[in-house]
Amino acid sequence: MRLPREKASDASGDSGSPEIVIEESGSSGPADGIQSFVAKLSGTISRALDDMGSLEVSTYVTGDMTSIYVEEGQVIGAALRAYTRVALDGDTIVCLPERDGEIDRALLEIHAASVKQAQEARCELMRTIVEAAARLTGPGR
Amino acid sequence: MSDATGFAALEARVHAIVDALSRDEVADDAGLARLARLVRPAHSGDSEGAGASADERSLARLQREWSEFSARALRELEEHAWVGGGPLRSHISAIGDVQLVVGASVSAAQRAAHLDEVQAVYAARARRLRLLATIVVTARRIAGLVVTPAGLISALPVALACVREAHARGEGTRADVGAGGIAWL
Numbered sequence: 001m002r003l004p005r006e007k008a009s010d011a012s013g014d015s016g017s018p019e020i021v022i023e024e025s026g027s028s029g030p031a032d033g034i035q036s037f038v039a040k041l042s043g044t045i046s047r048a049l050d051d052m053g054s055l056e057v058s059t060y061v062t063g064d065m066t067s068i069y070v071e072e073g074q075v076i077g078a079a080l081r082a083y084t085r086v087a088l089d090g091d092t093i094v095c096l097p098e099r100d101g102e103i104d105r106a107l108l109e110i111h112a113a114s115v116k117q118a119q120e121a122r123c124e125l126m127r128t129i130v131e132a133a134a135r136l137t138g139p140g141r
Numbered sequence: 142m143s144d145a146t147g148f149a150a151l152e153a154r155v156h157a158i159v160d161a162l163s164r165d166e167v168a169d170d171a172g173l174a175r176l177a178r179l180v181r182p183a184h185s186g187d188s189e190g191a192g193a194s195a196d197e198r199s200l201a202r203l204q205r206e207w208s209e210f211s212a213r214a215l216r217e218l219e220e221h222a223w224v225g226g227g228p229l230r231s232h233i234s235a236i237g238d239v240q241l242v243v244g245a246s247v248s249a250a251q252r253a254a255h256l257d258e259v260q261a262v263y264a265a266r267a268r269r270l271r272l273l274a275t276i277v278v279t280a281r282r283i284a285g286l287v288v289t290p291a292g293l294i295s296a297l298p299v300a301l302a303c304v305r306e307a308h309a310r311g312e313g314t315r316a317d318v319g320a321g322g323i324a325w326l
Binding site: 033034037038040041044045047048051052055056057058059060061062063064065068070075078081106107109110111113114117118121122124125128129131132135136 | 211215218219221227228229230231232234235236237238239240241242243244245247252256259260263266267270271273274275277278280281284295296297
């Protein structure tokens, strides 16, 4: 079986890996590392927010699941059949799957379920980021 | 129990632990006493002896674990992930964009199972972010308790230890057994 080039365990985002956080042994107090770590975490959150202008779900089909991989953001080894892009302001682009001149209902169902799940997850991620940001910058618990 | 509810319970336990440390109410609790020695080794009464050496080893180990843990956690917040191994596979970006690949003949059960797998990845990412924020908030409180000489100890590793202790108490396990691992994240 040919493994995808980006594996779940070690694939990196386009923005590159963040720096490794190592506490400085010569720090002047117990709170010094906190500031440094908050800066790194805030950077990660900021980069995520920058990319959250829209949500994209693409559905591909293939006859050989062992030959797929992602290269420069594109799935290689499978054909794009459905695409949905939802902008923050609600503008939506939907490209529907077709087979023999008709909508491929089975594939559409799978795609729609994935879009719904991704939208809910995006909302939850936004909520979590806002909460985390408030706690990282706030004084209390 | 939902993820959010479970996490709120974990946070409550973390703050209860820090409250106990701040009031020095740890005498009859081995787990809390261990954490207290990390925060205030000078109070352990044997800072020159074998106990102090053990505490230093614990702190050094915690520092290493924190470095490993924080690097991994930050990296995973920005990673893409492949989910699934059957006729459905999803490539999920750090912000939740999805590239779903569908093979031949997918059953309803396989579809449902795949959505569950993907949901687990989304939930893990949210949990990881909440956890990091909790560690920072806890570390700020810990920093106010530390009485060791400046530079000797960072609050973040101790905060991680407090969160781990809180997690272990929720699970009914001991935090210091096999403490090198962070599989619970």
